[in-house]
Amino acid sequence: MSDNVKHIRTPLARVRGRGAARSGTRDFWRQRLTAVANIPLTIAAIIIIIMLLGRNQAAVAQILGAPLVAIIMLLFVASVTVHMRIGMQVIIEDYVHDESTKLTLIMANTFFAIAVALASAFGILKLSFGV
Amino acid sequence: MAEIKAPAERPLSPHLQIYRPMLTMMMSIVHRITGIGNYFGTLLLAWWLIAASAGPNAYAKFEWFAGSIIGRVILFGYTWSVIHHMLGGIRHLIWDTGRGFGPSEREWLAAANLVGSIAITVVLWIVGLLAMGGPR
Numbered sequence: 001m002s003d004n005v006k007h008i009r010t011p012l013a014r015v016r017g018r019g020a021a022r023s024g025t026r027d028f029w030r031q032r033l034t035a036v037a038n039i040p041l042t043i044a045a046i047i048i049i050i051m052l053l054g055r056n057q058a059a060v061a062q063i064l065g066a067p068l069v070a071i072i073m074l075l076f077v078a079s080v081t082v083h084m085r086i087g088m089q090v091i092i093e094d095y096v097h098d099e100s101t102k103l104t105l106i107m108a109n110t111f112f113a114i115a116v117a118l119a120s121a122f123g124i125l126k127l128s129f130g131v
Numbered sequence: 132m133a134e135i136k137a138p139a140e141r142p143l144s145p146h147l148q149i150y151r152p153m154l155t156m157m158m159s160i161v162h163r164i165t166g167i168g169n170y171f172g173t174l175l176l177a178w179w180l181i182a183a184s185a186g187p188n189a190y191a192k193f194e195w196f197a198g199s200i201i202g203r204v205i206l207f208g209y210t211w212s213v214i215h216h217m218l219g220g221i222r223h224l225i226w227d228t229g230r231g232f233g234p235s236e237r238e239w240l241a242a243a244n245l246v247g248s249i250a251i252t253v254v255l256w257i258v259g260l261l262a263m264g265g266p267r
Contacts, residue, residue, distance in 0.1 A: 032227065035220045042217055046255065054263035057190035060183050073180070084170045091163065116173045123180030 027086050034083035041076040048072065065127035077120040085113035158241045162219040168212035175209065210255060215248035 048069055052060045063069055088109045096102040150156065182193040196202040222240050225231045231240055 032224070035224060039217060039221065042213060046213075050255070050259050050262055053259050057183060057187045060190065064180070064183055077176070080169075080173065084166070084173065087166045088170055091167065116177050119177040120173070120180045123177070123182075123184040126184040127180075 027089070030082060031086045034079045034086075037075070037079040038083055041072065041079055044072045045076045061127050064124065065130060067128065070124050070128040073124050074121055077117055077124070081113045081117035081120075085110060088113075154241045154245075155237050158219065158244055162216060162223075165212040165216040165219070168209065169216055172209040172212065175206070207252070207256060211248060211252040214251045214255070215244065218244045218247050218251075 048064075052063060055063070064073065089106055092102060092105045092109060096105055147156075179193055179197075182189040197206060222231070222244055225240070231237060
């Protein structure tokens with residue numbers, strides 16, 4: 001851009017390059033961060049699930065509660081629920097234009113993601129601590 | 132309160148129904164749909180983990196569901212949805228590096244995404260069913 005083009009933005013704003021929102025890339029970045037994390041974690045979770053197929057509850061509980069397996073499953077749940085909350089929020093923002101409905105759905109989306117994350121983590125931890 | 136004037140009739144930008152369906156476009160839509168599927172599929176994951184931690188009776192209920200025909204269909208769809216979304220995600224990560232946008236590349240990636248997701252899902256289910264029939 002040449003200097004004779006009229007800018008509303010100050011030189012400092014231009015150098016920072018963050019636009020008016022200042023911090024609009026947080027969800028964008030987290031979506032990619034969790035996407036990358038999801039790849040090995042999902043592969044690991046699938047392997048764990050296949051290992052557990054057809055086993056009875058006692059065996060499943062024992063294997064799922066083993067520290068390494070439990071930690072992988074906890075990481076999987078954490079990364080997946082963060083990723084899906086952001087993804088669903090984008091979908092809501094794309095298709096729901098009524099402001100109050102949109103905000104309600106975004107809140108419900110957050111509650112759902114946290115509830116699923118906590119319920120899953122509770123199950124894993126309960127197995128792991130053997131209560 | 133002052134009446135708000137209805138916005139002037141302006142030409143709308145063309146949306147989905149205007150375009151001839153293309154593979155890349157369909158895959159974009161499917162990526163979003165599988166994302167929604169995976170979102171609600173986590174309820175099954177949470178159910179499975181809670182059931183496993185709750186005890187034999189709760190786990191038997193989950194096993195009954197997972198073993199039923201409708202349960203199998205849902206779990207097969209969930210498997211494909213997860214795999215398809217994961218491969219689609221890898222495609223997006225490739226795009227994030229600025230690569231894979233060429234006419235032949237994007238068609239190839241889209242086709243590989245679809246074929247790969249179906250193939251991997253079928254292989255996983257064969258392995259899974261063999262594992263269930265195998266030694267406990």
